[in-house]
Amino acid sequence: MHDATVIGNRLRTLRKWRGLTLVELAGMAGMSKTHLSDIERGLKALDRRSYVASLSTALRVSEADLVGGPHLTQDPVQAGPHSTVPQMRIALQTNTLTEPATDRAREVGILTAEVKQLEDVFARCDYVTLGSRLPGIIDELHFHAARPQNEAAQRDSLTALVEACMYATFRMKDLGYGDLAHQAATRAEEAARLLGDPVALGKAAYCRIQTMPREAGWDRKLTAARRAADTLQPHVRSAEGTAVLGMLILTSALAAAVAYRLDDARDGLAEARDLANYIDDDPCRNWSAFSITNVGAWGVALAVESGESGGAVLEKARIVDESLLLGRPSRRATFLADVGRGLAREQKTAKGALGWMLRAEGVAPQRIRNSPQVREAVAVMIQRSKVAASGRELRGLAARMGIPH
Template sequence: MRLATLRRWRGMTQAQLAGLSGVTTSYISMLENGRRLLDRRSHISSLAAALEVSETDLVGGPHLTPDAEQARPHTVIPPLETALTTNRLHDAVVVEARPLGELARLVRETTTLQRQANYIALVDSLPNLLDELHFHVSHGREHEQRQALDLLIETCSTATMTAKHLGYPQLAHIAATRAVEAAHVLDTPVYRARADYLRIQTLTHGRHGWERNLHVASQTADRLQELRRGDAMSLCPLGMVTLTAGLAAASALREQEAYNWLEEAEALARHVPNSPKSNWGSFSMENVRIWRVAIQVELQTPPKQVRSSAYEVDIDRFWNSRIAALHADVGRALARDPSTGDDAVPWLSQAERYAPQAIRNNARVHEAVSVLTERARRNASGRALRGMAARMGVPH
């Protein structure tokens, strides 16, 4: 396992690593022996910091296999990186672009593809959109520049989430930073809030990362309180930042604070339509229920309670990526406890069916499948699980 390999590479004993990370020696032993999952955000960040490696080094980057649904999404990354790093906000590389009306339609299409976790379909469109929108920002009249900046923020949101979910946090941060630059030019509270949400989503963790992320999210939420004076849709970015603060609090092991943020998000959600597919960021009461599950998983709430919370979500209201994330969270929670491990497989399998490209590239799901596969090997069972393990490149 990577944890044991990295620990030995650093010349540490389990006790030394425990002392530096705040994780008990017995828990580290169970992680290295495959009896516990290394999928909790707080554990990943503290162990990576103690070992002085990145979180990707610890939990793994893309586990590329011959499976096309897992490997092909990564072909979008090189051209996406090129588009983001060679263009500047008012200095485009390309010298021509399609009309903004056509680009607006394509932006809507790429947003939908990302929400469906169909990253393969983004390969031919997303980098070109970034190029052409930068052209309009650089060369358009003032009203065209503002429209292009609006579309650029949305496109950078798609780029941010695509890179993040495929395991490229630094590229995700570059995309989010470009959205922040565009929002600064537009200089309206809603645009700034949307861009701030993206930036918070891509913050690194490090030794004190979740405490720091919580501080940033809390400060941002306080600064965005002016959005309460706007219409219902203005509340959506504030709501998403509030939910992010709740997850950061859970990851920083501040349980009461996490639930306080969750209650604040619920209060905001009462003032917006319960329409995840229509609202910005899917913010709605239904989406708050999904985030509740994610927060419970991070707080290591008993698996059966997590599953019960998931049953309260009307999944038909959501895009495939969010449905898959919900099933993955419940599956990971169930996988942590050997007594509910068998129940985890249907949830993880369902997550994979909804969004195979996202789930087969999810490091925390990979960890859950690895541990479950090891248990199944010991019990000489788990045909369905071994099939999923094969697709994810997990030894089985």
């Protein structure tokens, strides 16, 4: 069971442990004393990656020490997905592309079809189903990659392994297991290199960049994303390649926003929007949901990470056609939660934030109840809530996330 203390309390404890005053720590982290005090008292959320980075650096602790590890509650929807992690760990840590952990496997065609079927499970954020089926598939794909019947079978197994490891990367990352997410991304990159396909290498780079440790800094992530995009760009010949390139550009834009390079963030978002015009606006079919609609949703995320809040976030949300995200629950839930987080930052829009977060929870409960960003925002809302009409629903959401209320 991980520490259930609100991040603000943990921050106060670490500050006092280092013997720093509010003024001293605020100055070291580039924040105002008032803002830091509000975070410690639970009145504002520590939900911007740049603040997490600057505070952990000032306190000389890892970001995991500051924000905590995976949080488990008695709620089976929230805690259940974590029960599948041990088998995922075994699959990722006992296989290599030359030494598979299993000595038998089903036909490659059956496995590639199963990976395709898991795309819907992945998009629905059904962590339990994905976690129960994916480890065995990863085992079997390694068998075919290491002992292929022919060149075509090896290529098919490696292509499917890149996708399977992408599923593992993002769901382990969502649940707070950064080490496993990084291992899955590394395995995807190894498979892509053996495959020698530029688009597969772009997918693997996207996974790897997403799992870089926070301590690496967002400038490094920005550089890596731009380099990967530049490497892929000359080889883009298909809608899938366009989508992979677009997601790398969006990743660079997010990194720029967190690093306070706001011009670069705006330029990256505009570049991704221009690229999305070349393919159908279909988040449900495009790789990683890349589309004009998804670029708009990322625009909301970038706004929140850049510090925007309240009406400014809501204005950006209005341009997103949510109906086009109905078949992509993972992306839709993240979009709804990002809007809620932005609204929660201002007292006058905080009541509306609850509705967005409850909708996000309804779309992908396993994801939202395991989101540290949503958890922190809800904890702050509980602390500040003075509106009796929203109290019951807010306390209910807090209870499902294991937040003291």
